[in-house]
Amino acid sequence: MPNEIINYEAVIGLEVHLHLNTKTKAFCGCSTEFGKEPNSQTCPVCLGLPGSLPVFNRTVLDYAIKVALALNCKIQEYTKFDRKNYFYPDLPKNYQISQYDLPLSKGGLLNIDTGEGLKRIGITRVHMEEDAGKLIHEDNVTLVDFNRTGIPLLEIVSEPDINSPEEAYQYLSTLKSVIEYLDISDCDMEKGSLRCDANISLRPKGEKNLGVKTELKNMNSFKGVKDALAYEIKRQTGLLESGGGITQETRLWDDKESKTFPMRTKEGAKDYRYFPEPDLPPFIISAEKIKEIKDSIPELPYEKYGRFMKEYGLSEYDAKILVASKEDAFFAEECFNAYSGKDKKMLVNWFIGPLLSEANSRSLKISGLNISSAGLLELLGFVERNEISNLSAKVVLTEMLDSQKSAAGIIKEKNLIQISDTESLKEIMVQVIDENPKSVSDYKAGKENALMFLVGQLMRKSGGKANPKIAKELLKERLNA
Amino acid sequence: MIDKKTVEYVANLARIELKEKELDKLSGQLGDILGFIDKLKEVNVDSVPPTSHAISIGNVLRDDSLKESLPVNKALSNSPLKNGSSFIVPKVIE
Amino acid sequence: MAISNGVDKKLNTLTAHELLDKLKSGGISSEDIFSALEKRIKEADPKVNAYVRNQVQLPLADNRKNITGGVPIAIKDNICTEGYNTECCSKILEGFIPPYDATVIKKIKGSGHAFLKLKTNMDEFAFGSSTENSSFGLTHNPWNLDYVPGGSSGGSAAAVASDEAIWALGSDTGGSIRQPASFCGVVGLKPTYGRVSRYGLIAFASSLDQIGPITKDVRDCALLMNIIAGYDPNDSTSVNTQVPDYTKSLNSGIKGLKIGIPKEYFVEGLDPEVNSAVKEAINILKKLGADFKEVSLNHTQYAVPVYYIIATAEASSNLARFDGVQYGFRSKAANLIDMYKKTRGEAFGEEAKRRIILGTFVLSHGYYDAYYLRALKVRTLIKQDFDKAFQDLDCIITPTSPSPAFKIGERVDDPLKMYLSDIYTISANLAGIPGMSLPCGFTKKGLPIGMQILAKHFDEERIFSLSFAYEQNTEWHKMKPDFKP
Incomplete structure (x- = not known):
């Protein structure tokens, strides 16, 4: 049946690289601060100078275990570092200290909201490694800055459980929100502290075997990941429909052109010559250690989401919006707890309504607005006592945020007390x-x-x-x- | 055993340019050495764990506290080619 | 050769402990020692070539006048010294001046001693057993200039043997301290892996390398160990255990000490003169009250192949950083890959290329299990042999090398034969145990012979007791090469 139309299904796995916000690098005492003069945060160890040796940062291990546990991974009792060997000028030793066959943790999961309910995305592994330096390409030469070299990275690899660009976006947002709650990374894609590569292949719907995949790199935002995947689905579908084949390759996303291009190949995965890092003895992670870290994990977004609905009577929709950002959730909860009035729903509506729109228009989070819980509740007190109208209250809010004056002051100044007689x-x-x-x-x-x-x-x-x-x-x- | 093509492939992975003469000589010598190394095949290593470290220690960790970095001029002091505070290499094409 | 009589000796011919006594009693100053060394190096080194970069040879140290009470130490060219060239005798590290000191150098500075700014010659990156693979030309054996001094720490051993150094540091990955010590008739110790910090030692094979002393006698060896040994938070593989005062174990006596003679070491291929010298040494120790028994180290024959897999694999990765980007030699090339390939192709010596390519091969896809992983497993068996033997032994005695020094050029084109000259020393590196080479005789041609004393992990003290007892009852260590520059 040559004319049969085949529906293709996308199979997507994501590899997220996450900078941990430790004070110092993974294997030396250099600062991890962003944006400093090139090569000003380097030492013999992170420059890979002959004779230097790595010593692992305790906090990196703790943070890594924390993330792995939050993603429901099983922590391996015995873990070690390996060397991944390849030549590249951003890699001063020409090998990267990473983890190969005995990663820190395996077998986790993250639930994402697809809009049609929850979907479980498997986490293959979470492992620790060091970041490479930064290359700045000029007309005829390339400049090398090793400040970023050795900054601790977690690699979080998902199972190929993701089936659409939207799901990929949702996975990344959910993951980011979990990480933010743990307070172990800036998660700032612009600074490169969160990066994402994607593996994608297509297969006819219903087919069990996987198609040939391409690896996508160089996406600079979650939207970029979504767009690159959408482009790649279109490209691969086109190839398959015209009877062509997919080449297994790494492709770079070009944000300006909105296209992916094949990358000039470095070494293939099979040429990395992994072997156990002889400069670093292995790690035995005790059950006590795991418990200690588990106990230190704060309430995570999906837990808070459930509790917000139960404790404060929030709708699913409202709860989801409020827990998406850790700081917003904390601010909201602070207000909920301080609130002594009768109309809790009004308070919630103020978060989802005026506060959120003020935040959006200022490109801030709600928690980033210049207002304290006391200030907000003072303002809402006027509304509740019918002293000002809701409409006036919104004007007062804007004024409060702009001028930092108190609600009472603004209301008096603008003579906004409601006429109720x-x-x-x-x-x-x-x-x-x-x-x-x-x-x-x-x-x-x-x-x-x-x-x-x-x-x-x-x-x-x-x-x-x-x-x-x-x-x-x-x-x-x-x-x- | 190892043929010339394999030596060439491996030399490329190791980023070493070999002259034709070197390649010939090396292929022969590496063949001899690997022939000798093949002696290990006679050892039964079933259920023998590998040893990567001479001494069994573990959990060697340091505190997350800052140490002084090198001054930039010192970090770059051995550089064959530099520009301001960066190292320079021939243009990398991705 | 001649036994020195102790009267009117030049300072450079003395041991460090003799000089320390003189310094203490105020008869001499450190500057006197520097002057004596300087004179000796000027006259002897053009023949021996124990030191490299002779054009910047003098002065031997900066601020010499400020150094008091110390005896300068010669340093192998693979140990980083801040402000002074450290090039591993390789063209690829041409002009490299480390911006930091190795931990052992810091310890030397802190001990009141000094080190010689001039570095000692070595096989490039410690790849070799003869010091013929140096970008600065080969070193000659002071006992016979036609012979090699051994390697890779041949420069350090020859400098000590020719009185161009009082004492020296070398590094030992498969015998690179012990074998040249035996070829040059001096004392050399490879400490237990983890006993001396590797921080600042330019790595050859990280799981095997150790820095250790090369000295004129056992007491100096103990003194130098007191200076360099100890835990270093900058080296994750250094071990945090108490370091004893090694000079205290010199006189502990050896009565009842249980010593093993491994039968696998006294087999075909062992030079008869070496065999009889070691046997004679065993007789002397027996007379001094040590108990001997034959032991078996079953997997000895696999040590060399295991070593050449593990050592080259680690080396291939450790030496990847020499690419012309940050330091050292860079070849001109239009693009990056060519720059890498030309730089490394032009600036690595033949043996370095051989080992890097072998190491890359044994780690590469499809060969890892058959070579590298298998070698790690056989390493376990070799280690277990020693664990078992040391359950009821204090020490093991073997020849250091199957032969005395060989002629310059004799093995250059036969890498396999060269590799086999480390056959008795390699196992100690694989197992991580300490080993010392100690002079125990001479061949009829007048070349020194060394015996090796091995002990269990962190039991250098037994080695010192045994070697000191032997030395007190023999004269070998007092022999000086009859070397007229």
């Missing part, structure tokens, strides 16, 4: 009814919308200060009379 409101109402005879008759003819228009007019006349609830009651009472 019936006599004053009645005066305004009479004017509104006089000025809008058509709406009045519309309402009387059964057009409910007209009432809202009249309330709006009343609000406007009051300079936004009228208590809209009372105003509406008064209008209704009058017009129905």
Whole structure:
């Protein structure tokens, strides 16, 4: 059946490289600080000078175990470093200290939300290694900076359980959120402290065997990963449909061109000549050590998500938004706990609504906004006591964030205290009814919308200060009379 | 045993340029040495664990505390070619 | 050869402990020692070539006048000395001046002693057993200039033997201290793996390398061990155990000491003169009260093949860093890969290329299990042989090398034969145990013969007791080459 249309399924595995935010490098005491003068954070060890020897940083091991446990991996009792041998000018020893056959941990999982429920993505392994230096390509030469050399890296390898660019994106966001909760990495893709390579192959839907894969590198953002995968699916589908084959190769993503290009090959994986690093004795990880680190792991996003719904009655949607960032979740919980009013839902709505949109418009997280829990609750107190309208409160919030003044100060300054006394409101109402005879008759003819228009007019006349609830009651009472 | 092609392949992995004469000589010598090394095949190593370290120690770790780095000029002091604070190599094409 | 009579001797001919006594009593200054060495090096080294980079030869140390109470130590060219060239006698490290000191150098500085800025000759990257593979030309054996001094620490051994150095440091990966010590008639010790820090020793094979002393007698060897031994937080493979005062074990006596003679070491291929010299030494020790018995180290015959797999594999990786990017020689080339290949092709010597390629091969895909992994397993068996033997032994005595020094050029084109000259010393590196070579006689031609004393991990003290007792009852260590420059 030559004309049969084959539906292809993408099979994707991701390899994430994560900088750990230790003070010093993995094997020497040089600083890991970003953005310093080239080669100013180097020593005989990370320069790989002849005769120098590595000594492993205790904190790297602790952090690595922490991440592996948070990803539900099994920590191996016996683990060791190996040398991965290849020549490249960013690698001063021309081998990378990494882990090969006895990695720190194996067999974990991460649940991601696909929008149609949770999906379990297997974690093949989490292992420790050192980063390489940075190459700056100029017109005729390449400059080498070894500041990054030796910065501790975790390699987190997923099983090929991911089937779409969207799932890949979701996997990365979920992973990033877990890592942020552990507070062991900046997770900053721009600084290169989180990098992601992808393996992707296609196979006809229903087929068990894997197709030929390509490895994608050089994606600089989660969106880049998504776009590169989408491009690659299109490219591979095109090749397969035209009867061509896929070449197993490494391809580089070009963000500007939105295309992948084959990379000039370094050595193939089989040429790495891994062997046990003779300069570093192995590590035995005790059960006590594992327990100690396990106990130090904070509540993780998916745990917090469940608790937020249970304890604070948040909807799935609201909880998901709030736990996505650790700092936001902490700020929200601080506010929830400090809140003594009755309308918890209003508080939650303020997070999901005004606070989130203020944060977005300022490219910040909610927790990054210039407002304390006390300041926020003070503002919401005015709303709850009906002293200002919700509308005014939003204006006050913006002003608070811009000027750092207190809610009370701004409300006083702008004279925003709501008019709730019936006599004053009645005066305004009479004017509104006089000025809008058509709406009045519309309402009387059964057009409910007209009432809202009249309330709006009343609000406007009051300079936004009228208590809209009372105003509406008064209008209704009058017009129905 | 090892043929010339293999020696060439391995020399490339090791990034060593060999002249034709060297290649011939080395192939012969490495063949002799590997022939001698093949003696190991007569040892029964089933269930023998490998030894990578002469002394069995483990869990050697240091604290995460800063040490002074080299001054940049010292880090670059042996460089065959440099520019400001960077090493220079012929252009790398990816 | 002549036994020196101790009267009116030049300072450079004395041992370090003799000089220390003189320094203490105020009869001489460190500067006097430097002057004597300087004079000797000027007259003898043009013939011996124990030191390298002669054009920058003098002064032997900076701020010489400020050094008091110390006896300068000669340093092999693979131990990093801040501010002074350290080139492993290889063109690829041409002009390399380390920006840091090896831990042993720091320890020497801290001990009040000094080291000679001039480094001693060696086989390139310690690849060799004759010091013929040096980019600075070969070293001659002071006992007969037509013969090799052994290697790879041939420069250190020849310098000590020719009184161009009082004492010296070498490094030993498969016998590179002990074999040249035996060829040159001096004392050389490879300490237990992990006893002396490797930090700053330019690695050949990381799991086998150790720095150790080459000295004129056993007491100097103990003194130098006191200076260099000890835990180093910069070397993950250095072991954190107490270091004894080794001079205290010199006089512990050897009565009842249980010593093994491994039958696998006294077989065909062993030079008859070496055999009888070692046997004679055993007789002397028997008379002094040591108990001997024959033991078997079953896997001895596999030590050389295991060694040449493990050592070259590690070396191929350790030497990958010599690529012309950061330091040393760089060949001109238009692109990066060519720069790597030309730099390494032009600047590595023949033996270095041979070993790097062999090591790369045994690690490469498809051969790893058959060669490298198998070698690691046989290494276990060799180690177990020693563990078992030392269950009821204090020491093991063997010849250091199957033959005395051989003629210059004799084995250059037969790498396999060259490799076999390490057959008795290699096992100690594979097992990580300490071993000393000690002069125990001469051939009819007047070439020194050495015997090797092995002990269990961290039991250098037994070696010192035994070697000192032997030395006290023999005169070999007092022999000087009759070498007229």
